[in-house]
Amino acid sequence: MKKIGFFVLLAALIFGLSFAGQASAQTSGATIILDGQALSLQKKDKIEIIKGSVMVPLRVIAENLALLVTWNQQNAQVKILTGTGDIELTIGRMTASVGGAELKLNAAPVNRSGTTLVPLRFIGEAAGLEVGWDNAKKVVSLASPQTSEPTSAPTPTPTPFPSASPTPSPGATPTPVPSPSPVSGGQIKGIGWSNDRLAISFVGSLVPRTYAAADPARIVVELPKTSFDPAFASIQAFDAATQSGAFAVTDSSNATRVRYAVTDTDAQTIAITIELTGNKSFTAYQEADFETSVYVIDLKTSATPTPSPVNPDNGKxxxxxxxxxxxxxxxxxxxxxxxxxxxxxxxxxxxxxxxxxxxxxxxxxxxxxxxxxxxxxxxxxxxxxxxxxxxxxxxxxxxxxxxxxxxxxxxxxxxxxxxxxxxxxxxxxxxxxxxxxxxxxxxxxxxxxxxxxxxxxxxxxxxxxxxxxxxxxxxxxxxxxxxxxxxxxxxxxx
Ligand SMILES: [Zn+2]
CATH class of the missing domain: 3.40.630.40 (Zn-dependent exopeptidases)
Structure with missing residues (x-):
């Protein structure tokens, strides 16, 4: 089975490492409700209303909407992966690209002392959520689309992009993008560590919720509606009785061990934990191309320049x-x-x-x-x-x-x-x-x-x-x- 791939370059999703002191989302008087539940936000999460748009930190999008978010510092560019097409926003820019189509924003993303604030409604709608706004109560409500379990490998059928409040810029034709893939429904084929990267390969779709935590320092990838491939246990350490396994990391100064387990049998949730030697920043991205797709947690601080062993001048x-x-x-x-x-x-x-x-x-x-x-x-x-x-x-x-x-x-x-x-x-x-x-x-x-x-x-x-x-x-x-x-x-x- 082949899939046309996507890849996120220069992903940078750097979380605060303390998860203590959570408060509900009422900064700036706005409350955000996702599927009936008020979002749990950190105290430092600043929400602003700019030109009528509720602007939230990127972290809130990544964690609460379970979307893969990447940040390219050089271009001040944010990329958000959704089942309906990638959303690209740039700080200070009044247009965003959604699945290749340019759409106008009511308010441009801003940077507030290192935190990127993005328009919640726009992203919610572009990601296929139902978004409501009660101006009197200052309540944003978000509702996930009804999803059904895939019976077999679903073939995405192109559908017009769901209508978003921004109007397409003149001359831009919204490109049809695939309908939302199921919220999740993936099978893990392999988990490995090399070169300061954790690679999780899977088939189906994976909606990871990835966060850093302290005491002890670790990075946790939670994968709802995910199971281990039947062949997984034959490929690597796995105890069928406890539905868990682990391996030691021996070649890294950043991490010591990776463990994985089914943590919620009913919800088919798998948690994969990287045990760290201290607080670390990381990037996360997905590759989908060949027989399997890969979700990567990358702790590399810089691209290692590999001296090329080839000689460009010898005519060979x-x-x-x-x-x-x-x-x-x-x-x-x-x-x-x-x-x-x-x-x-x-x-x-x-x-x-x-x-x-x-x-x-x-x-x-x-x-x-x-x-x-x-x-x-x-x-x-x-x-x-x-x-x-x-x-x-x-x-x-x-x-x-x-x-x-x-x-x-x-x-x-x-x-x-x-x-x-x-x-x-x-x-x-x-x-x-x-x-x-x-x-x-x-x-x-x-x-x-x-x-x-x-x-x-x-x-x-x-x-x-x-x-x-x-x-x-x-x-x-x-x-x-x-x-x-x-x-x-x-x-x-x-
Ligand atoms: Zn292959």
């Missing part, structure tokens, strides 16, 4: 090999629970070994071990190195269709088509699987790379026969050689 073609997924993102889980991330890495390392023997090529790997690397980082590594080709290695999953099998190859930009065609010919020749052809898809690593890029889905792990073949060492040797042969043909190397 720079090939980036990208083993898909990694660590907490297992990718597809096969018919007998073999993990896609392991296949991808194993094959990629074989390709690397062969490329290192080719005088015409130098090779750059996006990962060389079981590490989670966000997709934009994979693309930017290749872009920064001025690579000549990008080859992403994956294996496929067809949920609920164990007989589906075959080899398919993807490109997105036209610049990648010739590479994809040649790679497909060689890889298909090696696998001998059903020819599922070369296809076009808007995958992030294909979209964001600036050089010819292709993504290989070598075979189907959800098919028991292909799963067993894919993990065979001699088969991987053949496919690795085919990938190198394809690159040689593409670059005209003898």
């Amino acid at each position: 073609k720079i090939i980036v090999i990208d083993p898909g997924h990694g660590d907490g993102d297992p990718g597809g889980v096969g018919a007998t629970n073999k993990l896609e991330k392991n296949f991808n890495l194993s094959l990629a390392l074989k390709v690397e070994a062969l490329l290192l023997r080719e005088p015409a090529f130098q090779v750059l790997m996006t990962r060389r071990d079981d590490t989670f690397v966000p997709r934009p980082e994979r693309a930017s590594l290749a872009n920064a190195a001025n690579a000549d080709a990008f080859v992403s290695i994956h294996a496929n999953i067809a949920d609920g269709k164990p007989t589906v099998r075959g080899t398919e190859t993807y490109y997105y930009k036209n610049s990648g088509k010739a590479l994809a065609d040649i790679m497909h010919k060689h890889v298909l020749g090696a696998t001998g699987f059903t020819d599922r052809k070369v296809k076009n898809a808007n995958y992030q690593v294909l979209r964001e790379t600036t050089m010819p890029a292709t993504l290989l889905e070598v075979g189907f792990l959800s098919n028991a026969t292909e799963e067993s073949i894919l993990f065979s060492d001699s088969f991987q040797d053949l496919v690795a050689k085919a990938i190198v042969d394809g690159l040689k043909e593409y670059f005209g190397v003898k």
Whole structure:
């Protein structure tokens, strides 16, 4: 199952670490009621009414409306992920982008001593909530839409964007955006820690409520209507009796342990806790692209500049090999629970070994071990190195269709088509699987790379026969050689 992805860059959701002293929302005389309950706000949460718009701190939106909120300091830009399309607001700007359409605001977002205040009504409506305003009592009421449990993987049907009070700016046509996805209904496939990032991979939809807490210092991700994938317990530590598990973090000065548990069986709530060495700030974002989506809590303070091992001046073609997924993102889980991330890495390392023997090529790997690397980082590594080709290695999953099998190859930009065609010919020749052809898809690593890029889905792990073949060492040797042969043909190397 494939989903067109979204990714939030430069997310910054920095919470106050003390949750003591909560008060109900009555600052500035305004009360906010969500689904009949007055919002519980911190004393420091300042609410203002500007030009008739109730302005609330971003934190209030993130925590109470369970929306993923990110903040780009450089551009003074706020991005809010909703099931109906991303909302983008800029401090001081009277228009906002909702699902790509520009809409006028009654009041622009403002910064008040480091706190960003945003228009509650606008965001509530854009996120599909019913918003009411009692001017006499100064009460904002918000009501969640009625949601139904998904019976199977729901296919979003495009519907016009729900009418919001702001009028579209002249010339702007509101883009139809998918109808709201169910409030939640996700299955966790993996949880991992690498490089100061917690990666939670899932299928379905996840509406995380993420917050920091003190004594002891920790970050908690609460996931309502979420369950562990049946295969989860076979992938990592999990005690079926207590419905919980944990692993130690050994490579970080920020965290010591990650634990996860079903905390509310009725509401199917799972809590994932990062035990910290002290109060830490973090960013949170979601990636949704391939077989699984990933929710990331990122404690990295700055992007680690990786010195490029490639030499741009020696005339050798720079090939980036990208083993898909990694660590907490297992990718597809096969018919007998073999993990896609392991296949991808194993094959990629074989390709690397062969490329290192080719005088015409130098090779750059996006990962060389079981590490989670966000997709934009994979693309930017290749872009920064001025690579000549990008080859992403994956294996496929067809949920609920164990007989589906075959080899398919993807490109997105036209610049990648010739590479994809040649790679497909060689890889298909090696696998001998059903020819599922070369296809076009808007995958992030294909979209964001600036050089010819292709993504290989070598075979189907959800098919028991292909799963067993894919993990065979001699088969991987053949496919690795085919990938190198394809690159040689593409670059005209003898
Ligand atoms: Zn994959």
